[in-house]
Amino acid sequence: MSETFDLGVEAMKAQLDAKVASYFSSCVHCGLCAEACLFYTETGDPHFTPIYKLEPMKKLWRREKTFWGKLGASLGMGEELTEQDFADWETLVYDSCTLCGRCSMVCPVGNDITYMIRKQREAFSVAGYAPEGMKEASRRALKFGSPMGVTFKTLQATLSHVEKDTGLTIPVDQQGADYMTLFSSMEIVNFPEYIESIARIFKSAGVSWTISSKAYEATNSGIQIGNKEIAAELVGRVVEAAEDLGVKYVVSPECGHAYTAIRWEGPNLIGRAFNFEVVHILELLEQLQSEGRLKLKSTEQTPMTLHDPCQIVRRGGVVDQPRVLLNSVADNFKEMPDHGVMNWCCGGGGGVSANERAEELRLEVFTRKKRQLDQTGVDTMVTACANCRIILEEGIEHYEMDTEVISLTELLAEHLQE
């Protein structure tokens, strides 16, 4: 038995709070959560049933918190959590769960299964049973401030291009600005159009904003791998930078889990409330529009649909804003059969996109999104998460579909009345 395994068991014990205890006490093994999980519906493999992914944690809960478990333990009998459990469940916990939260919406007894899987990852991560890709991303995040190794110099190079293309000056380390904007590495490297779009929109709407040279990265690998120390360190950097600059708001970018990390888990990770508010870019854009500061000049006739990023919509509560914004520029916006808080995941959330060994399975289960798109009959899909966007584009490429994926913020910028 290794030392890290013992640490993993201790970490898992620490997760057995009242929520987890009530969830395991209530679960009657009905299996209905399977019907909400794309890894089960697209493969038919019962091992992908969401609650089954929690067997190691259930085993520990039973031994530590139930009458029969305690009795068995005192008699030297009963099932114990073993290192083999960690080894056997690693792929179920990391490769076949995107933390999308759909299972948590359908459980008849109300179990937040996603919450438990997120908690279980804390133990797996400590015990050393996590995918190499995610471990590497976490290391890079701690060392360079970005899971993709994007340094401030890389960002500066991107900003120079944006400034050249737009003729605008991008404010950096502007003391006393109202908003401090974060980006995901994906946006800096793959979608600099997003940075250009918000620069143009903010200029047009008269928003006082800045980028921090100390904390510009929104992505939080600690949340994905399930390591609260790393997650807290990454959140702490943003908080320190925002409070040093004295901003009133921090803007979370078009990235799903980044919003969960800074908005919902952030204060709990660092153990105190922030001295600023966190807003998602879609919340800010909708607010600017309602105040008449986001002026749009024309609408799209092309039929469009919306892919709801799980962490922004279902787990984040930004449900109406993307619809209000998209309706303001798209005359033919058509919802998918399951949408809003019941939308299906792209398949790459929760760190799955950073997990190379999960690629084959991820592409296999993309059939769910493909079917949704086929049923909608629309060839243009709008979304608001750079990670979803990459995953959707890969799936579309893999299945040779003729679908275009565009960012909602970029779409709005295209219709900006400057």
Added chain:
Amino acid sequence: MIGEFIDGPLWTFALTVFVIGVIWRIVSILLSGVRSDLAVPKGSAGNGAFRAMFSRFVPERTVTKRGKLQLIAGYAFHLGLFALLFFAQPHIDFFAQRITGFSWPAMPYWAFIVSAELAFAGLIFLWLYRLLNPVTRLLSDLDDHVGAILVFVVMLSGCLALAQSFEALRLLHLLLAELLLLYFPFSKLMHAFTFVMSRGYTGATMGRKGVNA
């Protein structure tokens, strides 16, 4: 002699274990604690918890499409059992005499028959489903089967004892019900109480985020 024991001390013991056991389970869950959430809420945790308490009685479309029979059987079993437990005349008389001191209107005989049929059909279907469906077969453990068998034999003996013409059948039903009460706090049957907590916790979390769950 045995009859007096089942009717007297064993009933008192079973009821005491049930009540103390259920309270102990609920208190031990609550004592496990939940950290206070420091994130600024978008909505009300209380409203979210209250909403989830009832909204989860109505299944999501995703589940109704693929798990239709399981849902119908689940509703049939739970509603049938609830009606039998609280609105069958012999039970009302028993509760009035042993626990509450007052009675309430009973359902007519035909409703008893319908409730019993629904409860039996639902339970048998759910149990077969548990055994045959690959997902539920993988998830199920001994506790699930013991609970289902105990409820089944209690219901069966109850129907046999309905006429109350055979004292032995009434005592058998009571004995099995006492075994069920003794087993209840240590089993998955606790979901009859803890579902309020699990729905409440999730509803509160989602309510704070402004999501209807």
